[in-house]
Amino acid sequence: MTAALAATATATGIARPGFSRTVRRLAPIGALVAAFFSATPALAVLEVDITRGNIAPLPIAITNLVGTGIDAQLGADISAVITADLRRSGIFAPTDAATFIQRDINPDEAPRFGDWRIINSQALVTGRVVSQPDGRLRVEFRLWDVFAGQQLDGQQLYTTPQNWRRIAHIIADAIYERLTGEPGYFDSRIVFVDETGPREARIRRLAIMDQDGANLTYLTPGGNPNDIVLTPRFSPNSQELTYMVYRSNRAPQVVLRNIQTGQEQLLPGQFTGMTFAPRFSPDGGRVVLSMQSGADTSIFVLDLRTGGQTRLTNVPAIDTSPSYSPDGRQIVFTSDRGGSPQLYVMGADGSNQTRISYAGGTYSTPVWSPRGDLIAFTRQMGGEFQIGVMRPDGSGERILSTSTSVQEGPTWAPNGRVIVFSRTDGGPNGGPRLWSIDLTGYNEIMLPTPNFASDPAWSPLLN
Amino acid sequence: MTQSQRAALVGMIRDAVGRCWNPPQSPNPADVRVVLQFRLNRDGTVQNLPTVVERPNSPYAAAAADSAQRAVYVCAPYQLPAELYDGPDGWQEMRVTFDPREMF
Numbered sequence: 001m002t003a004a005l006a007a008t009a010t011a012t013g014i015a016r017p018g019f020s021r022t023v024r025r026l027a028p029i030g031a032l033v034a035a036f037f038s039a040t041p042a043l044a045v046l047e048v049d050i051t052r053g054n055i056a057p058l059p060i061a062i063t064n065l066v067g068t069g070i071d072a073q074l075g076a077d078i079s080a081v082i083t084a085d086l087r088r089s090g091i092f093a094p095t096d097a098a099t100f101i102q103r104d105i106n107p108d109e110a111p112r113f114g115d116w117r118i119i120n121s122q123a124l125v126t127g128r129v130v131s132q133p134d135g136r137l138r139v140e141f142r143l144w145d146v147f148a149g150q151q152l153d154g155q156q157l158y159t160t161p162q163n164w165r166r167i168a169h170i171i172a173d174a175i176y177e178r179l180t181g182e183p184g185y186f187d188s189r190i191v192f193v194d195e196t197g198p199r200e201a202r203i204r205r206l207a208i209m210d211q212d213g214a215n216l217t218y219l220t221p222g223g224n225p226n227d228i229v230l231t232p233r234f235s236p237n238s239q240e241l242t243y244m245v246y247r248s249n250r251a252p253q254v255v256l257r258n259i260q261t262g263q264e265q266l267l268p269g270q271f272t273g274m275t276f277a278p279r280f281s282p283d284g285g286r287v288v289l290s291m292q293s294g295a296d297t298s299i300f301v302l303d304l305r306t307g308g309q310t311r312l313t314n315v316p317a318i319d320t321s322p323s324y325s326p327d328g329r330q331i332v333f334t335s336d337r338g339g340s341p342q343l344y345v346m347g348a349d350g351s352n353q354t355r356i357s358y359a360g361g362t363y364s365t366p367v368w369s370p371r372g373d374l375i376a377f378t379r380q381m382g383g384e385f386q387i388g389v390m391r392p393d394g395s396g397e398r399i400l401s402t403s404t405s406v407q408e409g410p411t412w413a414p415n416g417r418v419i420v421f422s423r424t425d426g427g428p429n430g431g432p433r434l435w436s437i438d439l440t441g442y443n444e445i446m447l448p449t450p451n452f453a454s455d456p457a458w459s460p461l462l463n
Numbered sequence: 464m465t466q467s468q469r470a471a472l473v474g475m476i477r478d479a480v481g482r483c484w485n486p487p488q489s490p491n492p493a494d495v496r497v498v499l500q501f502r503l504n505r506d507g508t509v510q511n512l513p514t515v516v517e518r519p520n521s522p523y524a525a526a527a528a529d530s531a532q533r534a535v536y537v538c539a540p541y542q543l544p545a546e547l548y549d550g551p552d553g554w555q556e557m558r559v560t561f562d563p564r565e566m567f
Contacts, residue, residue, distance in 0.1 A: 044550070044551040044552060044553070044556070045500065045556050045557060045558045046469075046472070046473070046476075046552045046553065046554055046556070046557040046558070047473075047557070047558050047559075047560075048473050048476045048477055048480070048557055048558070048559045048560070049477070049559075049560045049562065050477050050480055050481045050484060050559060050560065050561050050562070051562055051563065051564050051565040051566070052481050052563065052565050052566050053481055053484035053485055053486045053530075053534070053561075053563055053566060054481065054482055054483070054484060054485060055485060055486075055488065055566075056485055058485060122533055122537065145529055145532070145533065147532070147533050147536035147537055148512055148529070148532050148533065148536065149512075150512075152525075152529065178525065178526065179526055179529070180487050180488070180526055181487040181489065181494075181495070181521075181522055181523030181524070181525065181526035181527065182487070182522070182523075373490065440488075
């Protein structure tokens with residue numbers, strides 16, 4: 001059953017056959033008359049300096065993309081996915097469609113802005129879906145600033161009908177970027193370890209889903225509780241994974257997997273000890289990992305082309321959980337060389353190993369933000385498990401989430417604004433679930449997974 | 464207009480517009496600093512789309528300018544002292560700097 005599931009999923013969900021996307025900018029409708037001020041202010045103009053605003057979710061009305069026949073349903077479905085993405089981000093407050101006054105949306109005309117101001121929507125999305133003679137879909141959307149009465153963005157996208165959810169995520173990303181000034185993160189996926197069965201005989205399967213929980217696919221069959229999969233991580237192009245497998249009591253090994261073909265292979269080169277905690281370098285050409293040898297564990301980097309290994313740490317301690325900075329020049333890792341697990345940063349060649357965590361307790365599972373500005377980590381102190389961030393020099397430490405349940409393993413959204421981690425609630429029927437939280441420490445929500453889920457890793461943007 | 468009248472007027476405008484300003488959340492406030500100039504009618508409504516006099520040289524420029532323009536519109540009409548509408552430093556025309564340096 002599981003093998004069949006995996007095979008089906010590989011054919012439809014992962015390979016995404018025939019996907020192609022063409023983006024064209026739509027010219028603005030109803031451009032405004034240019035403002036009449038000259039660049040030089042009159043002397044008498046009153047000057048006001050505003051230094052504080054009011055952070056609140058932006059009210060945005062997302063109308064159903066219009067269409068005829070089956071295109072109308074698809075338009076409604078696409079709008080529903082856009083709405084869910086934007087609402088879940090916590091940055092937007094989609095307006096209740098029941099309050100909409102203008103119902104006759106013509107995607108080729110400017111909307112009646114007054115109708116949208118009355119219901120306090122500050123932004124508005126309109127658009128259409130048109131099936132093409134060649135079987136593809138043409139999806140158009142326009143983003144409007146309701147109060148200024150102007151078009152902010154307009155795009156035309158072409159794709160195959162089975163990719164309608166991706167088109168919705170791509171549109172949601174475009175809206176997010178135009179209104180926040182930062183890239184979005186909706187057109188991305190999360191890989192994790194799916195856990196079913198009783199605690200003493202858990203079945204662990206590698207699973208992948210869209211960031212909103214849709215299109216869940218199992219990558220490994222996982223029929224045997226002795227088959228364990230841990231720490232899956234994406235390659236920079238999102239096409240490959242590296243993770244640790246522990247099959248039927250054989251020695252644990254780090255493997256590579258091509259997501260599209262399902263082919264799994266051992267890392268090139270020979271390792272003399274158990275390997276674990278792998279991560280790709282930002283250029284995808286290397287994997288950094290831990291290797292145990294006797295009582296000690298050290299960090300090595302492996303060149304995937306040549307199989308050549310380089311030892312980066314060499315002290316009598318457990319050095320693990322290495323993660324590259326996005327420029328590939330530095331690596332953050334955990335080490336207990338000072339007596340307890342703490343975070344250290346070193347050059348990518350192993351130089352200048354420097355401790356950066358000093359706020360007390362123990363630290364683990366560091367991961368560098370894709371923006372480069374922060375490192376997320378797990379901190380354990382006084383019986384509490386915390387997910388936090390600090391700058392790469394150890395300053396500016398902030399705790400985002402605290403729990404008495406075990407929570408660990410943060411992973412960053414591609415835009416570096418959201419973190420997903422796993423939290424294991426206790427109790428006889430307890431198990432891990434995936435949670436996300438904003439970098440602000442707000443908007444903590446559980447991700448929809450069908451079973452228990454652990455070890456999440458967020459992909460880069462797919463487009 | 465006396466100094467204290469002017470200070471009070473500026474404070475009223477600052478509070479009224481700031482309440483509706485929802486700036487992009489950049490780690491660096493200078494990335495979203497925008498200066499707008501616009502005119503109000505006597506009834507406190509906005510006369511024209513605020514002109515962007517200064518915008519940041521950052522990826523946030525468009526989102527920052529839009530957020531400032533929205534703030535001016537969303538909080539209108541403004542209830543300000545009628546006697547201070549005209550004349551030098553009156554609220555008929557103003558130039559507002561949006562800089563979230565005390566927020567983040």
